[in-house]
Amino acid sequence: MSTAPTTSNRDLPHPARDDIRLEAVLHALSDPIRLRIVRELAADADELACSRFDLPVTKSTTTHHFRVLREAGVIRQCYRGTAKMNGLRRDDLDDLFPGLLDALLAAAARQAVRLGD
Amino acid sequence: MSTAPTTSNRDLPHPARDDIRLEAVLHALSDPIRLRIVRELAADADELACSRFDLPVTKSTTTHHFRVLREAGVIRQCYRGTAKMNGLRRDDLDDLFPGLLDALLAAAARQAVRLGD
DNA sequence: ACGCTCGTACGATAGGCATCGTAGTACGGC
DNA sequence: GCCGTACTACGATGCCTATCGTACGAGCGT
Numbered sequence: 001m002s003t004a005p006t007t008s009n010r011d012l013p014h015p016a017r018d019d020i021r022l023e024a025v026l027h028a029l030s031d032p033i034r035l036r037i038v039r040e041l042a043a044d045a046d047e048l049a050c051s052r053f054d055l056p057v058t059k060s061t062t063t064h065h066f067r068v069l070r071e072a073g074v075i076r077q078c079y080r081g082t083a084k085m086n087g088l089r090r091d092d093l094d095d096l097f098p099g100l101l102d103a104l105l106a107a108a109a110r111q112a113v114r115l116g117d
Numbered sequence: 118m119s120t121a122p123t124t125s126n127r128d129l130p131h132p133a134r135d136d137i138r139l140e141a142v143l144h145a146l147s148d149p150i151r152l153r154i155v156r157e158l159a160a161d162a163d164e165l166a167c168s169r170f171d172l173p174v175t176k177s178t179t180t181h182h183f184r185v186l187r188e189a190g191v192i193r194q195c196y197r198g199t200a201k202m203n204g205l206r207r208d209d210l211d212d213l214f215p216g217l218l219d220a221l222l223a224a225a226a227r228q229a230v231r232l233g234d
Numbered sequence: 235a236c237g238c239t240c241g242t243a244c245g246a247t248a249g250g251c252a253t254c255g256t257a258g259t260a261c262g263g264c
Numbered sequence: 265g266c267c268g269t270a271c272t273a274c275g276a277t278g279c280c281t282a283t284c285g286t287a288c289g290a291g292c293g294t
Contacts, residue, residue: 010290022228023147030144031282051240061283063242068281082240082291096231097224099216107214111139114213127260148252168270178253180272185251199261199270 012077017092020073028072034065041088042105049083129194134209137190145189151182159222164204
């Protein structure tokens with residue numbers, strides 16, 4: 001049976017849009033690894049599986065960082081088969097803090113150039 | 118003798134403009150008290166003495182927060198008599214990360230309205 | 235059924251940090 | 265010279281967190 005590997009029913013807790021706190025977002029992005037994740041997520045059009053990231057930490061630490069981002073309201077996560085897909089919460093963030101995400105991504109890109117990636 | 122209470126010679130270490138790291142700035146602003154300080158600093162035209170802030174922490178903790186902001190490159194500090202004056206490093210931040218500071222301040226203001234200050 | 239891959243849970247550890255109190259220094263006014 | 269104000273230095277404390285390793289669960293392919 002071609003069991004279409006769609007979104008699994010085990011779901012993950014996300015903060016509602018109005019529960020997203022600016023301080024939490026800033027704290028989430030103040031870690032180099034998490035900032036890098038968000039940058040890659042923004043660069044890629046659609047959602048990415050956790051395994052697509054080549055991070056300089058172990059898998060358990062990676063899980064931790066993705067959870068911090070999700071609980072801060074920066075990313076949205078869902079299971080698709082065994083993979084866990086990640087996507088930026090652009091819509092919610094732009095609605096709550098217009099222009100902030102773009103400014104942050106631009107700043108991160110600028111710094112990456114300045115420091116030689 | 119009318120010893121003009123100008124800038125004292127005991128100076129404070131500030132990061133050079135090119136040493137300012139985005140992660141450090143975000144971390145500095147991810148604390149509610151420090152975000153509040155920066156908001157008040159941005160609202161007021163010129164520099165403000167530490168004692169002008171009415172923060173819900175002791176003086177030693179206040180000193181700590183101002184130092185974090187200074188070492189992250191967010192504010193500039195100098196002594197004037199016994200007072201320590203604080204000013205936003207708008208020029209440097211706008212130069213390094215165009216639009217970021219404004220977006221952050223707008224986001225903070227928006228959240229303050231949303232949550233009832 | 236079996237194994238493989240992807241991701242989680244849990245405990246341990248080490249370092250960071252927000253907070254305080256107390257004791258001290260620097261400066262200006264009297 | 266003496267006092268008061270503004271800020272600092274230092275140590276203590278308790279919490280948070282980034283990291284790891286190991287053991288486990290969930291789903292897919294064969």
